Amino acid sequence: MTADRLTILHVYPRQMGVSGDRGNVAALVRRAAAAGLDTEVLEYAPGDDLPAAADVVVIGNGPLSAMRSLGADVARIAAPLRSFASDGVPVIAVGGGFDLATNEVVPTEGAPLAGFGVFDARAVRGAERRVNYFVLETRYPLLPGASKRLAGFEDHATTIELAAGVTPFADVVSGGATRLAPRSRVRSSARRSARTRRVRSCRSTRS
Numbered sequence: 001m002t003a004d005r006l007t008i009l010h011v012y013p014r015q016m017g018v019s020g021d022r023g024n025v026a027a028l029v030r031r032a033a034a035a036g037l038d039t040e041v042l043e044y045a046p047g048d049d050l051p052a053a054a055d056v057v058v059i060g061n062g063p064l065s066a067m068r069s070l071g072a073d074v075a076r077i078a079a080p081l082r083s084f085a086s087d088g089v090p091v092i093a094v095g096g097g098f099d100l101a102t103n104e105v106v107p108t109e110g111a112p113l114a115g116f117g118v119f120d121a122r123a124v125r126g127a128e129r130r131v132n133y134f135v136l137e138t139r140y141p142l143l144p145g146a147s148k149r150l151a152g153f154e155d156h157a158t159t160i161e162l163a164a165g166v167t168p169f170a171d172v173v174s175g176g177a178t179r180l181a182p183r184s185r186v187r188s189s190a191r192r193s194a195r196t197r198r199v200r201s202c203r204s205t206r207s
Helices: 022-034 064-069 071-086 096-101 183-206
Strands: 005-011 038-044 056-059 091-093 102-106 119-138 149-162 170-175
Touching: 005 022, 005 071, 022 038, 022 056, 056 071, 056 096, 064 071, 064 096, 071 091, 091 096, 096 102, 096 119
Parallel strands: 005 038, 005 056, 056 091, 102 119
Antiparallel strands: 119 149, 119 170
């Protein structure tokens, strides 16, 4: 990074940006401005020349169909992105973007997809969806002397399998792991509850 400018590389903003992920880039720009830093945002699209340098890499969320369509381009830029990470460039990857940043994405149907290999893990899809807030205890404080406690939110149906010898970023201290029942089960439960309410109502009317 130059003394007065932060370069943000936003990878696949159109294909991997279904969750308002440009907002993550906007937040980085805003925080940099608050610290007195100018920013340059570089958007990378499939087939472009990847910039030779960046200070932060952002990869947003996207569906499996988008990941499949990006397969050839993912293979083309995987090595440079891994080089960024090994040189200490932070990679902010969200949802499907995190899956794509692992070695491999394993779908419920079809062949596995090769990822960027930035994170030495694989993303196995098909787990029960988990939605909840949680508190983490990290081994890596973000700043010297900073608290190791972090608050987060999960909404996913993927299991991340770490490679041998890989240490997780943090451990869950509280919360998390609330599993959602499939929609059909939820609807069935709701119908049973409605019938129960109607029966109770009828009984109270007769009395």
